[in-house]
Amino acid sequence: MKWTRLGVTGAAALALAVTAAGCSATPAASGGGSDSLTVNMGFSGNTIARNFNPFSLQASQGTFGFQYEPLFAFNTLQGGKFVPWLATKYAWSDGGKKITIDLDKRANWSDGTKLTAKDVVFALEYVTKQDLPVEWKFEYEKAKATDDHTVEITFDTPGYARLRSIGSIRPVPEKVWKGKNGKTFTNPDPVASGPYTLKRYAAQQLTFEARDDYWKQKVPVKTLKAPVVASSSEIGKLLSGEVEWSGGAVPDVKKSYVDKDPKNHHAWYPTYGGTYMFFNHKKAPFKDVHVRKGISLAVNRTELADVGNPGMFKPLNLTGLDSKTQGKWIDAKYQDADQPKPELAAAQKEFAKAGYTKKDGRLVGKDGRQLSFKILEVTEFADAIQRDKVLAQQLKQAGIKVGVEPMASAQLDTARQEAKFDVLVGGAVFYNTPYNFYKDMLHSKNGGIWTNYGHYKSAKADGILKEMERAGDDATIKKLSAKLEKLMIDEVPAAPLITNGASTQYNSKNWTGWPDEKNPYAIPAPWAGPTDMVQTILSLRPVKAG
Amino acid sequence: MTASSGTVAPTTAQERVAVRRPGRRPRLGAARYFVQRLGFYLAAAWIAVTLNFLLPRLMPGDPASALIAQMQGRSALSGEQIASIYRLFGDPGEPLWSQYVTYLGQVAHLDFGLSVAFFPTPVWEVISAGLPWTIGLVGITAVLSFVIGTAGGIMAGGRAGSRTDSVATPAAMFLNALPTFWIALLFVLVFGFQLAWLPTGGAYDGDLTPGFSAAFIGSVISHAVLPALTIALGWSATWFIGMRNMMITTVSEDYVLLARAKGLGRTRVMFRYAARNAILPSVAGFAVNIGNVVGGQLLVEAVFAYPGVGYLLYQSVASVDYPLMQALFLMVSLSVLAANFLADSVYGLIDPRAREGRA
Numbered sequence: 001m002k003w004t005r006l007g008v009t010g011a012a013a014l015a016l017a018v019t020a021a022g023c024s025a026t027p028a029a030s031g032g033g034s035d036s037l038t039v040n041m042g043f044s045g046n047t048i049a050r051n052f053n054p055f056s057l058q059a060s061q062g063t064f065g066f067q068y069e070p071l072f073a074f075n076t077l078q079g080g081k082f083v084p085w086l087a088t089k090y091a092w093s094d095g096g097k098k099i100t101i102d103l104d105k106r107a108n109w110s111d112g113t114k115l116t117a118k119d120v121v122f123a124l125e126y127v128t129k130q131d132l133p134v135e136w137k138f139e140y141e142k143a144k145a146t147d148d149h150t151v152e153i154t155f156d157t158p159g160y161a162r163l164r165s166i167g168s169i170r171p172v173p174e175k176v177w178k179g180k181n182g183k184t185f186t187n188p189d190p191v192a193s194g195p196y197t198l199k200r201y202a203a204q205q206l207t208f209e210a211r212d213d214y215w216k217q218k219v220p221v222k223t224l225k226a227p228v229v230a231s232s233s234e235i236g237k238l239l240s241g242e243v244e245w246s247g248g249a250v251p252d253v254k255k256s257y258v259d260k261d262p263k264n265h266h267a268w269y270p271t272y273g274g275t276y277m278f279f280n281h282k283k284a285p286f287k288d289v290h291v292r293k294g295i296s297l298a299v300n301r302t303e304l305a306d307v308g309n310p311g312m313f314k315p316l317n318l319t320g321l322d323s324k325t326q327g328k329w330i331d332a333k334y335q336d337a338d339q340p341k342p343e344l345a346a347a348q349k350e351f352a353k354a355g356y357t358k359k360d361g362r363l364v365g366k367d368g369r370q371l372s373f374k375i376l377e378v379t380e381f382a383d384a385i386q387r388d389k390v391l392a393q394q395l396k397q398a399g400i401k402v403g404v405e406p407m408a409s410a411q412l413d414t415a416r417q418e419a420k421f422d423v424l425v426g427g428a429v430f431y432n433t434p435y436n437f438y439k440d441m442l443h444s445k446n447g448g449i450w451t452n453y454g455h456y457k458s459a460k461a462d463g464i465l466k467e468m469e470r471a472g473d474d475a476t477i478k479k480l481s482a483k484l485e486k487l488m489i490d491e492v493p494a495a496p497l498i499t500n501g502a503s504t505q506y507n508s509k510n511w512t513g514w515p516d517e518k519n520p521y522a523i524p525a526p527w528a529g530p531t532d533m534v535q536t537i538l539s540l541r542p543v544k545a546g
Numbered sequence: 547m548t549a550s551s552g553t554v555a556p557t558t559a560q561e562r563v564a565v566r567r568p569g570r571r572p573r574l575g576a577a578r579y580f581v582q583r584l585g586f587y588l589a590a591a592w593i594a595v596t597l598n599f600l601l602p603r604l605m606p607g608d609p610a611s612a613l614i615a616q617m618q619g620r621s622a623l624s625g626e627q628i629a630s631i632y633r634l635f636g637d638p639g640e641p642l643w644s645q646y647v648t649y650l651g652q653v654a655h656l657d658f659g660l661s662v663a664f665f666p667t668p669v670w671e672v673i674s675a676g677l678p679w680t681i682g683l684v685g686i687t688a689v690l691s692f693v694i695g696t697a698g699g700i701m702a703g704g705r706a707g708s709r710t711d712s713v714a715t716p717a718a719m720f721l722n723a724l725p726t727f728w729i730a731l732l733f734v735l736v737f738g739f740q741l742a743w744l745p746t747g748g749a750y751d752g753d754l755t756p757g758f759s760a761a762f763i764g765s766v767i768s769h770a771v772l773p774a775l776t777i778a779l780g781w782s783a784t785w786f787i788g789m790r791n792m793m794i795t796t797v798s799e800d801y802v803l804l805a806r807a808k809g810l811g812r813t814r815v816m817f818r819y820a821a822r823n824a825i826l827p828s829v830a831g832f833a834v835n836i837g838n839v840v841g842g843q844l845l846v847e848a849v850f851a852y853p854g855v856g857y858l859l860y861q862s863v864a865s866v867d868y869p870l871m872q873a874l875f876l877m878v879s880l881s882v883l884a885a886n887f888l889a890d891s892v893y894g895l896i897d898p899r900a901r902e903g904r905a
Binding site: 045047050056057058131132133134135137185186202205207225228229233237408409410414417450 | 634663756848
């Protein structure tokens with residue numbers, strides 16, 4: 001009996017050890033004190049690198065906005081409304097070949113010194129000289145500081161289309177950055193102009209502290225904690241209140257989060273882009289406009305919008321632009337160019353023009369073969385694969401055989417660049433004007449890159465885009481945009497499917513003033529970058545206890 | 547590692563050795579055995595180092611396009627930005643053999659340059675942020691599960707069919723079959739969120755300053771309990787089952803019967819005669835398991851947001867980060883080799899047949 005006894009004792013000792021450890025442990029902090037806020041910024045791994053270099057692609061979250069700020073921005077949710085920041089205004093002259101930017105005279109750095117026009121020019125030249133891979137890099141002729149608060153940039157050709165990039169210039173203090181290699185400097189202790197400074201760096205949490213001398217306003221949230229949160233615990237931490245602001249896409253968020261405490265739990269996924277079906281224009285049968293139109297007509301967009309997260313997304317206007325946030329730019333004719341339900345009869349007509357007829361539930365071409373194609377998708381994107389499968393089911397109703405093939409992202413990338421695929425489903429985003437959106441999707445130079453995934457090539461589209469690039473006023477841009485909108489509807493270079501929202505969950509128990517449907521002053525997602533996320537944090541007000 | 551090869555009575559083998567090689571011969575055999583093994587392991591190390599260089603480069607994609615694909619998930623990239631990314635991370639334009647020579651130099655100096663996924667952080671800095679956590683968590687858990695599982699296996703297998711055995715064995719089989727990922731999620735849900743006994747993620751409370759304070763150390767321990775339990779459950783069950791099965795075959799051997807017949811104490815028979823033989827496959831298995839210790843536990847780390855090497859490995863592969871991948875894979879393969887060499891040496895000491903090259 002000796003073994004048996006020992007076995008039981010051993011197990012008991014183990015159990016005791018476990019219980020003891022459990023009891024001595026401090027319970028999870030319930031976050032959200034009177035002046036602090038815990039945010040899940042969605043760090044890509046389990047460790048945060050101490051890299052706050054604003055010119056680095058892998059800069060840690062919190063480098064932008066909380067610390068480095070842009071000159072100005074545009075609110076995508078309001079058709080690209082101007083949002084002044086470090087700069088109060090800008091003016092074009094010389095037919096768009098010159099822009100004059102006025103800086104806010106209050107702007108200062110976190111070390112107390114003034115932010116001047118020289119710092120702006122320095123950042124612009126620094127990026128150009130060192131060939132840094134920043135998103136806002138653009139071609140210019142010359143940049144100069146005419147006085148402490150005025151910057152002048154000149155161009156060879158009209159620079160209107162570069163406005164968004166110009167606004168995104170993120171100045172850095174010249175005295176810190178001069179002589180530094182912008183590619184390899186990690187900038188561990190940043191000196192920046194934003195509302196927060198880095199209080200403590202730990203590999204698993206960044207703690208930001210509000211600046212007392214922030215130039216723009218008083219900062220309401222004094223301490224901002226940004227811990228690493230595993231995506232599997234995101235919803236649990238949101239429900240417990242440990243995390244009050246989060247940007248992950250929570251499945252069925254209305255049921256799993258909002259309904260648990262409708263007063264305080266909010267999920268708002270404002271439209272900042274759309275999801276599109278990209279046809280390979282280098283391949284039959286997608287070269288045929290009638291095939292593309294037929295497929296687009298056979299899609300059930302309402303059903304597609306409710307896959308995964310019911311109630312958060314909507315069918316997209318067929319111009320590719322969202323009628324709510326981009327309505328300002330959509331031609332009156334196309335304001336209601338929606339197609340929420342499949343129109344199978346009209347689809348059959350289009351297919352017939354391409355030589356396809358339906359026989360025994362199969363859409364058969366002249367060669368007697370069924371119309372069939374594959375959608376490629378990245379293996380890790382489980383929700384996208386599910387959506388594509390729903391799409392495949394819908395097209396089956398029209399007699400088309402659609403398969404979904406998951407693959408590694410690097411492999412898919414190559415297939416896309418080399419135009420070795422049938423159909424891809426992907427996203428595109430809106431900007432201050434429809435120019436960049438349509439240029440991304442339709443310009444022949446962007447074939448295979450971003451977001452002309454289908455290698456669409458059209459002299460007509462290129463021509464309209466060229467005119468649009470040189471347009472400086474909204475009325476002209478809108479007139480030219482209408483031509484591209486018509487092209488989207490007539491030619492269906494890509495089929496607009498559903499809106500794409502910036503996933504955000506927030507808790508209004510301790511803090512109010514968050515943006516919402518009624519007051520869409522910014523995209524609240526903590527990953528949205530400047531100026532959206534900073535505007536959000538600066539607009540919060542504490543909820544008075546009792 | 548079949549049951550029969552590990553269960554020949556040591557006395558018989560020793561007798562045979564004594565007959566054929568009297569005097570000092572067995573010792574010389576031991577020295578030659580170690581030299582032979584060392585040579586073998588050096589060759590294996592070179593092959594590992596080379597494969598480690600070649601395999602990542604056979605993967606589809608390159609660092610620049612992987613990075614671009616990742617960035618495009620978040621925001622639009624301009625054509626110019628894409629061009630600068632290619633200039634920064636793209637094809638070095640260097641022939642493979644010259645890259646190989648550079649790489650061998652890096653291996654010799656243990657300096658792998660800058661990580662791509664965490665550019666411009668040096669590889670050693672990235673690894674040293676994760677490795678201590680992994681070794682601390684997985685290392686201690688591995689040793690504990692080995693000790694607990696093996697001891698339990700000896701007890702259960704030594705008296706197969708006893709009450710302990712009939713309860714513990716099905717329980718171990720059940721635990722062994724549960725996916726680690728699922729246990730981890732269950733633990734987070736029950737102990738982390740519903741009972742709120744233990745923290746649900748991270749290696750320590752982010753509000754504390756790392757250091758040798760009681761609060762910090764306590765926080766580290768409380769954060770390690772759930773991930774450690776998750777790993778330990780499955781692992782100790784595996785060791786338990788393996789050891790129990792070996793014990794059952796061993797206790798029915800003639801020499802164990804003989805030992806019992808001689809009237810030796812039960813403890814002595816179980817440990818000195820049966821367990822000493824039955825444990826051999828487990829020792830070898832433990833050495834192979836060292837790879838897990840150094841390589842981290844991806845799924846557990848992912849669920850508990852634990853800052854270990856497993857997730858770094860995943861990130862390095864996803865970003866086609868050759869420098870980081872090379873350093874991590876090299877670390878794993880070399881430690882597995884080192885552990886196997888140690889295990890081989892221990893084998894040589896506890897099992898004379900291994901020295902004879904017959905085991």
